Amino acid sequence: MTNRMTGDIARPQLSPKVRLRFDRRTGRYLLLYPETGLELSRTATEIARLCTGEWTVDGIAQHLAQIHTEISPVEITRDVLDFLKTLAGRGLLQGFK
Amino acid sequence: MNNEYRPYTLIAELTYRCPLRCPYCSNPLGYAGHGNEIDTDTWLRVFQEAEALCVVQLNLTGGEPLLRDDLEQLIERASRLELYTNLITSGIPLTFERLSRFAALGLNCVQVSVQSSRSTESDRIAGAPSFHRKLEVMQWVASLELPLTLNVVLHRDNIGEIAELIALAERVSADRLELANAQYLGWALKNRVALLPTREQIETARTIAADARERLRGTMEVIFVTPDYYSVHPKSCMDGWGRRFIVVNPEGLALPCHLAHTLPGLRFDNVTKRHLADIWHHSDGFNQFRGDGWLPDACRSCDRHTKDFGGCRCQAFHVTGNAGATDPACSLSPDHGFIESARSQASQSAGVPILFEYRNGRGFAQ
Numbered sequence: 001m002t003n004r005m006t007g008d009i010a011r012p013q014l015s016p017k018v019r020l021r022f023d024r025r026t027g028r029y030l031l032l033y034p035e036t037g038l039e040l041s042r043t044a045t046e047i048a049r050l051c052t053g054e055w056t057v058d059g060i061a062q063h064l065a066q067i068h069t070e071i072s073p074v075e076i077t078r079d080v081l082d083f084l085k086t087l088a089g090r091g092l093l094q095g096f097k
Numbered sequence: 098m099n100n101e102y103r104p105y106t107l108i109a110e111l112t113y114r115c116p117l118r119c120p121y122c123s124n125p126l127g128y129a130g131h132g133n134e135i136d137t138d139t140w141l142r143v144f145q146e147a148e149a150l151c152v153v154q155l156n157l158t159g160g161e162p163l164l165r166d167d168l169e170q171l172i173e174r175a176s177r178l179e180l181y182t183n184l185i186t187s188g189i190p191l192t193f194e195r196l197s198r199f200a201a202l203g204l205n206c207v208q209v210s211v212q213s214s215r216s217t218e219s220d221r222i223a224g225a226p227s228f229h230r231k232l233e234v235m236q237w238v239a240s241l242e243l244p245l246t247l248n249v250v251l252h253r254d255n256i257g258e259i260a261e262l263i264a265l266a267e268r269v270s271a272d273r274l275e276l277a278n279a280q281y282l283g284w285a286l287k288n289r290v291a292l293l294p295t296r297e298q299i300e301t302a303r304t305i306a307a308d309a310r311e312r313l314r315g316t317m318e319v320i321f322v323t324p325d326y327y328s329v330h331p332k333s334c335m336d337g338w339g340r341r342f343i344v345v346n347p348e349g350l351a352l353p354c355h356l357a358h359t360l361p362g363l364r365f366d367n368v369t370k371r372h373l374a375d376i377w378h379h380s381d382g383f384n385q386f387r388g389d390g391w392l393p394d395a396c397r398s399c400d401r402h403t404k405d406f407g408g409c410r411c412q413a414f415h416v417t418g419n420a421g422a423t424d425p426a427c428s429l430s431p432d433h434g435f436i437e438s439a440r441s442q443a444s445q446s447a448g449v450p451i452l453f454e455y456r457n458g459r460g461f462a463q
Contacts, residue, residue, distance in 0.1 A: 017206065035183060
């Protein structure tokens with residue numbers, strides 16, 4: 001059985017080519033990869049930091065839901081999946097399709 | 098803090114020397130020799146000054162950057178400054194040991210170019226035997242688990258190979274494939290008649306590239322750059338003048354693009370004489386085409402100028418004689434006729450072999 005899609009059991013990990021770097025100019029984190037990068041929102045940074053290969057997608061969503069009680073868990077799960085799909089589409093994630 | 102004029106990338110042109118002689122080389126036509134290159138300490142200081150300006154990406158390029166024997170020192174400093182460092186190279190001259198050293202010192206990624214997917218043709222365009230060595234270098238890159246960008250400059254003689262080029266990129270496990278049509282400036286403008294593809298060639302190639310992009314999404318990024326001779330709107334050259342990029346050329350001139358110093362009447366400063374932040378914020382050259390005060394009428398009345406910033410200044414100058422004109426690639430430019438006639442010349446001379454004028458001058462030190 002493969003863990004293709006419906007995230008629950010997938011354990012996403014940032015690709016080794018990715019570097020997270022704090023940006024003094026904006027106070028945000030940049031996710032750098034060959035020739036370009038993404039400026040991350042606060043939530044995106046929190047998600048990216050949990051992409052270690054140890055957390056499942058569900059685990060990431062639950063963890064964020066505990067921190068951000070003002071946002072509904074459904075919304076958080078959707079944000080997590082959207083962001084992970086963005087990263088995967090750019091070839092920046094392993095263990096998630 | 099205002100992020101409108103914020104450099105993300107330093108393009109360090111370490112040398113104009115190169116073992117290859119590609120007829121579309123983006124270096125200036127009358128490039129300088131070895132004697133005028135800035136030294137190691139100056140480059141180390143420039144990296145530091147760039148990082149202080151919040152630059153986060155560093156491209157080590159040339160010419161052929163491998164010809165600098167201080168490349169190890171430069172990579173080490175860049176890595177210590179947490180710059181995401183990209184080596185842009187022909188792969189010649191290189192050994193596996195030296196590349197391993199670069200990786201250990203913190204090099205982040207490598208870009209290798211081939212001139213064609215076929216060895217004899219690649220060697221013919223490069224003006225030197227090089228294809229087999231490039232393949233070997235790309236295998237080394239993969240074995241060191243460095244991300245690899247395969248770059249191919251497209252023109253009339255190799256644009257028909259697009260499917261083979263994609264297959265080659267897959268074979269060498271490229272992370273990115275850049276299929277970039279030549280920009281018709283410098284050597285490429287001199288050789289434009291021999292290089293510019295026809296519209297049919299462009300459309301066929303674009304379709305094949307788009308299919309590959311979908312098929313390979315998540316594994317390999319496929320980028321197809323249309324020549325602006327065939328676009329309706331100009332490119333936002335360098336993401337706008339003095340907005341995102343700093344080029345420092347082998348002699349130490351700090352520039353908004355690699356050919357900016359070929360524009361007459363502009364003054365650019367040298368990093369040996371002025372601090373990079375001072376040049377970025379206050380120099381005449383960097384401020385010349387910032388904002389919209391300089392925009393020609395065709396751009397000012399068009400809301401696309403916030404997207405394309407009036408296009409390429411060098412192209413405007415080389416075609417119209419005025420660096421402040423609307424990029425003639427734009428269909429709204431009063432000088433667009435030049436581009437149209439270049440296109441019809443391309444379609445008339447389709448299939449006719451035309452000789453290149455090879456890049457010459459002081460190349461590889463034998």
